[in-house]
Amino acid sequence: MPKVVVDVMPKPEILDPQGKAVQGALPRLGFSGVVDVRQGKRFELEIDGEVTDEVLAQVHEMAEKLLSNPVIENFAVSVLDGDRGAEDGAR
Amino acid sequence: MKVGVVTFPGSLDDADAQRAAQLAGHDVVPLWHGDHDLGGVDAVVLPGGFSYGDYLRCGAISRFSPVMTEVIEAAGKGLPVLGICNGFQILCESHLLPGALIRNDHQKFVCRDQRLRIENASTAWTSAYSEGQEITIVLKNGEGGFVADNDTLDRLEGEGRVVARYLDHNPNGSLRDIAGITNERGNVVGLMPHPEHAVEELTGAGTDGLGFFTSLAGLVALTASTFA
Numbered sequence: 001m002p003k004v005v006v007d008v009m010p011k012p013e014i015l016d017p018q019g020k021a022v023q024g025a026l027p028r029l030g031f032s033g034v035v036d037v038r039q040g041k042r043f044e045l046e047i048d049g050e051v052t053d054e055v056l057a058q059v060h061e062m063a064e065k066l067l068s069n070p071v072i073e074n075f076a077v078s079v080l081d082g083d084r085g086a087e088d089g090a091r
Numbered sequence: 092m093k094v095g096v097v098t099f100p101g102s103l104d105d106a107d108a109q110r111a112a113q114l115a116g117h118d119v120v121p122l123w124h125g126d127h128d129l130g131g132v133d134a135v136v137l138p139g140g141f142s143y144g145d146y147l148r149c150g151a152i153s154r155f156s157p158v159m160t161e162v163i164e165a166a167g168k169g170l171p172v173l174g175i176c177n178g179f180q181i182l183c184e185s186h187l188l189p190g191a192l193i194r195n196d197h198q199k200f201v202c203r204d205q206r207l208r209i210e211n212a213s214t215a216w217t218s219a220y221s222e223g224q225e226i227t228i229v230l231k232n233g234e235g236g237f238v239a240d241n242d243t244l245d246r247l248e249g250e251g252r253v254v255a256r257y258l259d260h261n262p263n264g265s266l267r268d269i270a271g272i273t274n275e276r277g278n279v280v281g282l283m284p285h286p287e288h289a290v291e292e293l294t295g296a297g298t299d300g301l302g303f304f305t306s307l308a309g310l311v312a313l314t315a316s317t318f319a
Contacts, residue, residue, distance in 0.1 A: 010193075013240075014193065014238060015193065015196055015236070015238070015264065017193070017194045017195065017196055017197070017198045017236075017264075018194060018198070020198075021198050066147070066151065066155070067147075069148055069151065069184065069191055071183070071189075071190060071191040071238075071239070072191045072193060072238060
């Protein structure tokens with residue numbers, strides 16, 4: 001079954017304390033060279049049937065209404081499986 | 092007045108909020124997140140806690156619970172609604188209040204007696220205070236950092252919609268030291284610290300929080316008919 005992926009990231013101007021904590025932990029583990037870490041969420045939605053434009057429009061609506069908070073987060077929609085390949089739904 | 096206190100799965104401070112409303116002289120109506128009506132209450136408190144386990148985002152799932160559909164509609168008609176901590180997060184997720192609350196900038200849960208300045212004493216929930224009054228109530232949160240874009244913050248300041256501000260120490264990275272805000276009409280108030288934990292001398296940080304609940308008495312003149 002095809003999967004539609006919604007990636008949710010904190011907006012660039014929003015402080016990301018979790019990302020900062022991860023960034024701070026990396027050098028302590030001996031990893032160097034990482035200048036910034038942003039932590040987000042990834043939703044994989046398994047779709048019953050074909051991923052049509054209508055389905056994608058619906059996923060956009062889900063992302064806007066529930067999966068992300070537009071005040072502090074941006075999201076991007078992409079298709080993982082199926083014949084449509086990687087769909088770019090970034091906004 | 093009849094004050095409804097909503098219990099969501101994962102609410103923690105609903106019993107304290109009920110008690111605070113009672114001490115302020117109100118009749119308390121317990122409401123459940125699955126309720127489809129508000130039982131004729133004159134005001135609603137959304138208490139603190141971790142509703143729905145804070146899954147997805149704090150308040151994001153609660154916002155779509157049946158009772159919130161009723162609360163949002165009634166708030167639009169002027170029903171006084173106070174969201175405390177998790178309740179504030181639910182109000183932001185519901186878009187009854189602007190902005191959002193994110194993880195504390197220092198990453199740690201904070202629990203302390205917090206001094207605040209009441210900046211707006213004309214809302215449904217703060218009329219018992221005077222403008223500029225300094226109070227100390229309990230603060231406890233992990234995701235209490237209030238954020239909004241600069242235009243929104245300027246608008247909130249310009250319209251006098253910052254209800255309370257942190258004094259001495261910004262405990263969670265909230266922009267412009269904002270501890271609480273209100274909507275345009277002044278009936279919906281969101282507050283990160285906990286007035287319901289500061290209503291009795293026996294426990295907590297004194298009784299400075301009681302004013303949030305006695306403020307409603309000033310609204311008695313409006314009577315239930317307005318919100319029926």
